[in-house]
Amino acid sequence: MKEINIAKVITRKRKEKGITQDALAEYIGVTKASVSKWETGQSYPDITLLPKLATFFNISIDDLISYLPQMEKGEIRRTYGRFAEDFGKKPFSEVYEEVGVGIDKYYACFPLLLQMSILLLNHYMLAETEELRSEVLEKILHLCRRVKEESEDVWLSKQANSIEAMTQMIRGESLEVLELLEGTIRPIGGDEITLAGAYQSRGEMEKAKSVLQISMYHHILNFISTGASYLTLNLDDLENFEGVLRRLLPVAEAMKLMELNPNVMGQIHFAAAYGYAVLGEEEKSVSMLKEYVRVCKKISYPYKLKGDDFFTLVDPWLEDLDLGNGPPRGEKVVKEGMLHAVTMNPAFTVLHEHTGYKNIISELTDFVGGK
Structure with a gap:
């Protein structure tokens, strides 16, 4: 984080030139005491003196002030x-x-x-x-x-x-x-295939594999996450709903999403529990909530996204994401959100007297409380 740091710049540049505070003061037309205060940060040069100081040190005013309102x-x-x-x-x-x-x-x-x-x-x-x-x-x-x-x-x-x-x-x-x-959804462009092919043609096989691994990792997570939302659009017919679920769960399990990204795995179990509750399938809803809790408890903190024995090259990419490979919320907020999702969702009202549901709430409450 860069701040206005003119004191250090003046001190450094003056010493680089090998001149005294007296000499700098004489050139600028101020007292030695003024220069001393600039260098100790007790005061700043008058704005009208900045061009003369910058010219003397042969730098820009921006470099003199050493301020950039940016973060790395x-x-x-x-x-x-x-x-x-x-x-x-x-x-x-x-x-x-x-x-x-x-x-x-x-x-x-x-x-x-x-x-x-x-x-x-x-x-x-x-x-x-x-x-x-x-x-x-x-x-x-x-x-x-x-x-x-x-x-x-x-x-x-x-x-x-x-x-x-x-x-x-x-x-x-x-x-x-x-x-x-509207209109932002486009067919998959396949640039990653072209990029991987370019790396392959140059003999850079690890880079080619990395590009395709990252693409597969991203798309499989997006597929399951999107699928969880799609489940909730099929609440008009139990057969359709379960048909979607039968497509999603085997893919998630085959790709080992429980280990790769428990959060996405939890999304599909929660969506399934929600849908079954709306459709009046209480036992199935409770069963899916149990799976949701199992996923929640699988997450260890501090939580980090990572690859596995298939996705062996995605870790550097994950670490380079804007927010890194950690969760977007702190542990306390994440855990409380898990409990809130189950206790406050109106769809689960029909389960409030179900013994299995009560046990789930008790188990989640203990987990959130760190017991």
Whole structure:
């Protein structure tokens, strides 16, 4: 994180030139005491003196000030992680205020703004009041629109558009979602196959394998995650619903998603439990909730995404993701979310007197409490 650091720059450049504070003061037309205060950070040079100082040291004013309102990727990742942990320990409003200070300070750092919008989207539900939750969602929309309008990075803008659409969906603005996303779905382009072929033709087999492994890893997770959502669109017919489930579960199990990404595996079990509850299949719903709890308890903390004996080359890619290979929320928030999902979902009301459901709630409560 770069701050205004003119004191160190003046000191370093003066010493590089081999001159005294007296000599620099005489050239600039100030007292030695003034130069001394600049170098100790007690005061800053008058703005009218900056061009003369920069010229004397043969550097730009930006280099003289040594200020850039940007964060490096690693700094953004650490900032996100710190705030995510704080959301699990402190009052939401307190952390939200701190996030706002960071946003204001680095308002031109578009990668940071995007990640802060994701941070807020992942934690807005913790806000103490409905009014504050609405304010946070508006803040997310504002950040996304700024990234889209001001950033020249096409990939950042695309991600911001997706986050904006998710936020509008939460707000119930389906027409806005359609305007943002309609027409964005395209056939798979297959660039990864071309890229892998280029590496292969040059004899760089490990790179070729890595490209295709990453593509398969990404697509299999997306397939199962999307499939979990598709399950909930088939609640009009039990046979259709179970037909979709029979397609998804064997793929997830064959690709060992329990080890690769328990969160995605949990999505499909939860969606299945939800669907069975809506369809009046209480025993099957409880059975799927048991699987969901098993997946939840499989996750060890600190949780990190990783490859396995098939996906042997994806770890460097995972570590290089914007937020790294860790979860987007802190452990406390993640665990409480698991419990909240089962206890507060209206679909499971029909199970409240079921012994199996009660046991599930007790088991999850113990898990969340760390017992």
